[in-house]
Amino acid sequence: xxxxxxxxxxxxxxxxxxxxxxxxxxxxxxxxxxxxxxxxxxxxxxxxxxxxxxxxxxxxxxxxxxxxxxxxxxxxxxxxxxxxxxxxxxxxxxxxxxxxxxxxxxxxxxxxxxxxxxxxxxxxxxxxxxxxxxxxxxxxxxxxxxxxxxxxxxxxxxxxxxxxxxxxxxxxxxxxxxxxxxxxxxxxxxxxxxxxxxxxxxxxxxxxxxxxxxxxxxxxxxxxxxxxxxxxxxxxxxxxxxxxxxxxxxxxxxxxxxxxxxxxxxxxxxxxxxxxxxxxxxxxxxxxxxxxxxxxxxxxxxxxxxxxxxxxxxxxxxxxxxxxxxxxxxxxxxxxxxxxxxxxxxxxxxxxxxxxxxxxxxxxxxxxxxxxxxxxxxxx
Amino acid sequence: xxxxxxxxxxxxxxxxxxxxxxxxxxxxxxxxxxxxxxxxxxxxxxxxxxxxxxxxxxxxxxxxxxxxxxxxxxxxxxxxxxxxxxxxxxxxxxxxxxxxxxxxxxxxxxxxxxxxxxxxxxxxxxxxxxxxxxxxxxxxxxxxxxxxxxxxxxxxxxxxxxxxxxxxxxxxxxxxxxxxxxxxxxxxxxxxxxxxxxxxxxxxxxxxxxxxxxxxxxxxxxxxxxxxxxxxxxxxxxxxxxxxxxxxxxxxxxxxxxxxxxxxxxxxxxxxxxxxxxxxxxxxxxxxxxxxxxxxxxxxxxxxxxxxxxxxxxxxxxxxxxxxxxxxxxxxxxxxxxxxxxxxxxxxxxxxxxxxxxxxxxxxxxxxxxxxxxxxxxxx
Numbered sequence: 065x066x067x068x069x070x071x072x073x074x075x076x077x078x079x080x081x082x083x084x085x086x087x088x089x090x091x092x093x094x095x096x097x098x099x100x101x102x103x104x105x106x107x108x109x110x111x112x113x114x115x116x117x118x119x120x121x122x123x124x125x126x127x128x129x130x131x132x133x134x135x136x137x138x139x140x141x142x143x144x145x146x147x148x149x150x151x152x153x154x155x156x157x158x159x160x161x162x163x164x165x166x167x168x169x170x171x172x173x174x175x176x177x178x179x180x181x182x183x184x185x186x187x188x189x190x191x192x193x194x195x196x197x198x199x200x201x202x203x204x205x206x207x208x209x210x211x212x213x214x215x216x217x218x219x220x221x222x223x224x225x226x227x228x229x230x231x232x233x234x235x236x237x238x239x240x241x242x243x244x245x246x247x248x249x250x251x252x253x254x255x256x257x258x259x260x261x262x263x264x265x266x267x268x269x270x271x272x273x274x275x276x277x278x279x280x281x282x283x284x285x286x287x288x289x290x291x292x293x294x295x296x297x298x299x300x301x302x303x304x305x306x307x308x309x310x311x312x313x314x315x316x317x318x319x320x321x322x323x324x325x326x327x328x329x330x331x332x333x334x335x336x337x338x339x340x341x342x343x344x345x346x347x348x349x350x351x352x353x354x355x356x357x358x359x360x361x362x363x364x365x366x367x368x369x370x371x372x373x374x375x376x377x378x379x380x381x382x383x384x385x386x387x388x389x390x391x392x393x394x395x396x397x398x399x400x401x402x403x404x405x406x407x408x409x410x411x412x413x414x415x416x417x418x419x420x421x422x423x424x425x426x427x428x429x430x431x432x433x434x435x436x437x438x439x440x441x442x443x444x
Numbered sequence: 445x446x447x448x449x450x451x452x453x454x455x456x457x458x459x460x461x462x463x464x465x466x467x468x469x470x471x472x473x474x475x476x477x478x479x480x481x482x483x484x485x486x487x488x489x490x491x492x493x494x495x496x497x498x499x500x501x502x503x504x505x506x507x508x509x510x511x512x513x514x515x516x517x518x519x520x521x522x523x524x525x526x527x528x529x530x531x532x533x534x535x536x537x538x539x540x541x542x543x544x545x546x547x548x549x550x551x552x553x554x555x556x557x558x559x560x561x562x563x564x565x566x567x568x569x570x571x572x573x574x575x576x577x578x579x580x581x582x583x584x585x586x587x588x589x590x591x592x593x594x595x596x597x598x599x600x601x602x603x604x605x606x607x608x609x610x611x612x613x614x615x616x617x618x619x620x621x622x623x624x625x626x627x628x629x630x631x632x633x634x635x636x637x638x639x640x641x642x643x644x645x646x647x648x649x650x651x652x653x654x655x656x657x658x659x660x661x662x663x664x665x666x667x668x669x670x671x672x673x674x675x676x677x678x679x680x681x682x683x684x685x686x687x688x689x690x691x692x693x694x695x696x697x698x699x700x701x702x703x704x705x706x707x708x709x710x711x712x713x714x715x716x717x718x719x720x721x722x723x724x725x726x727x728x729x730x731x732x733x734x735x736x737x738x739x740x741x742x743x744x745x746x747x748x749x750x751x752x753x754x755x756x757x758x759x760x761x762x763x764x765x766x767x768x769x770x771x772x773x774x775x776x777x778x779x780x781x782x783x784x785x786x787x788x789x790x791x792x793x794x795x796x797x798x799x800x801x802x803x804x805x806x807x808x809x810x811x812x813x814x815x816x817x818x819x820x821x822x823x824x
Contacts, residue, residue: 073536075513075536075540075824076534076536076824077824078824109763109764131725131763131764133455151709151764151765152709152710152719153709154456154707154708154784155783155784156453156455156456156707156784157455160455176710177710177711177783179783179784180710183783183784202712205715207712207717207762207765208709208710208712208719208765238762327534329531329533329534329588330532330556330557330560330588331557332582332587332588335585337587339532339587339588341531341534344730344796345511345799345822346824348728348729349728349729349730349731349793349796350724350729351729351731382587382618383489383511384489384511384512385531385532385587385588387587402559403534403535403559403560403563404534404535404536404563413729415763416724416729419725419800420799420822421823422822422823442725442800443801443802444455444456444457444726
């Protein structure tokens with residue numbers, strides 16, 4: 065069955081992945097990091113898919129970053145060995161970390177307090193094997209991390225060096241998501257770099273080894289101009305991109321590799337509404353573009369082939385109902401789709417929309433090949 | 445292991461279900477519908493769990509409403525027979541409907557257009573078995589449905605009567621979610637009733653059979669005072685309740701049966717933040733209380749035993765990070781929880797938060813019993 069026929073027959077809602085766009089996005093990030101002379105540690109939290117990881121990881125076995133221990137376990141089982149668990153470690157999670165490490169996974173953790181360092185030291189002793197940890201450095205007040213000048217930095221560094229393994233420092237410029245345009249994002253990238261390098265320098269000046277300086281977010285990874293002192297860069301959503309990233313100028317709408325295939329199930333013509341079977345259960349409740357210059361509702365509507373229909377958005381969503389309308393203020397006329405017609409919706413946030421599905425229906429990069437189905441997983 | 449010890453050792457984030465609260469919520473809805481003299485058709489889209497359905501359905505086999513065909517297939521496989529698929533039918537979904545019906549499931553569908561009725565007639569002919577359909581009636585401009593005076597009503601009724609089965613009419617007062625207090629909700633209930641009964645009357649006056657008059661939403665089901673002419677009522681979120689329903693006065697915070705168990709993973713004391721491992725992947729992106737009188741952020745924070753901590757909310761969320769703060773404007777002081785401490789977060793929207801998890805960890809109604817794990821499912 066041809067891809068177009070298969071798409072026409074597929075149950076909806078379904079999560080479509082255009083492999084050619086994904087591969088182009090992966091190439092773009094690879095070229096960027098190669099030019100900057102740093103290693104690339106893709107974040108697998110967006111895709112949560114073995115098949116995507118195989119295409120994303122140069123050698124197929126890492127390095128990679130994850131956001132849950134379940135991701136670490138699943139990707140390790142699939143052959144990924146060098147994994148950074150990039151969420152502040154909780155003491156109760158250390159037995160799972162130790163179990164993965166004793167099975168041969170090169171798993172490292174992050175932390176930003178002496179209490180967490182105590183727990184990592186204790187778990188290292190219990191496992192009779194030092195657990196590598198990076199100290200999280202705060203570069204923009206986004207969420208976790210200590211400042212590069214914080215007194216605790218050296219204390220934590222000493223704790224880890226003595227009782228576990230001080231692997232390095234890491235920073236994440238989460239506030240770069242609010243920076244519009246490459247110039248503004250490059251400033252966040254420079255701050256992320258400078259702060260991480262400063263923390264590494266302080267640790268080294270205190271006589272501690274600090275081999276890894278890890279930074280990254282999709283906007284800063286793609287906008288950074290100079291990464292002197294940095295050893296690796298992380299990025300996640302750049303694999304698929306989404307409307308949020310398009311809204312801050314990091315990608316074009318046509319770079320977005322994910323969409324939700326949906327079916328028209330009704331009309332309310334007097335109100336200018338088309339009802340579709342993609343509600344928030346399919347799109348997620350993410351309204352990340354609500355505060356951007358252009359509010360995309362729950363997503364931008366495309367035709368069945370993926371071409372954007374100008375000014376048509378998924379304006380609101382119930383659990384299994386989406387309401388498609390012309391964007392407020394636009395003079396476009398509402399198209400008249402028959403009941404049963406197929407549309408695609410580009411998502412606000414790839415991580416959130418993908419997490420609503422168990423699998424990607426993959427439109428293959430090579431024409432003529434059959435549609436593939438790549439499983440994805442959730443949970444913790 | 446005692447429940448408290450099990451909760452202390454459980455991986456987080458986890459979805460907790462307090463069975464005693466759930467059973468009390470189920471009893472409340474049952475008593476209400478019994479007093480009103482109508483049948484109860486619980487909506488299973490909130491729970492998506494066989495174990496919850498067993499407790500929710502009086503005889504264990506229906507009647508029930510669902511929001512996806514996957515729910516219909518899963519619940520039918522578990523013994524539920526009388527099922528209403530309560531989302532406007534798309535023609536491509538009719539083969540699955542027919543397959544379920546030929547396997548013995550008493551599945552009915554809803555629709556609001558002559559095009560859909562044509563498709564149902566055609567599928568009935570193909571299956572050599574009439575598919576029962578209810579006509580969706582719009583009572584408040586919420587999403588689907590035709591008005592009770594719409595000319596199309598009789599046309600659709602005739603189509604179904606001749607070529608399929610006109611089972612009845614259904615209405616859903618979705619706008620009642622914006623009505624605060626029982627008085628306002630009772631007005632929506634009366635409008636929902638009056639509109640559905642009017643449509644049924646018109647169909648009967650045209651000589652058509654219209655045995656079922658189905659209405660409902662959680663607010664209207666619990667506030668309705670008179671359901672003359674109605675045969676059944678539907679409600680979903682009333683099984684668990686949530687902060688949104690508490691915000692419009694339908695339940696108390698202490699009635700909310702679901703919460704997310706989380707672990708403290710960091711502090712940003714200078715900013716008044718506690719970081720926990722429940723981000724939006726656990727809570728969902730639902731911010732339904734944002735436009736209510738009291739904005740609960742991503743949820744209300746409770747201690748490990750489920751007691752609300754005054755004025756402490758999950759103010760913001762990244763994928764796997766939640767930021768707990770004192771509610772803006774409150775003079776409460778931020779408690780000092782140790783790294784590793786356990787908290788619970790009450791959700792804005794039970795349907796959305798539950799859908800982020802594969803299972804409920806159930807705190808049993810009878811003390812002394814072990815924690816149970818009830819699987820839930822997603823997908824379409």
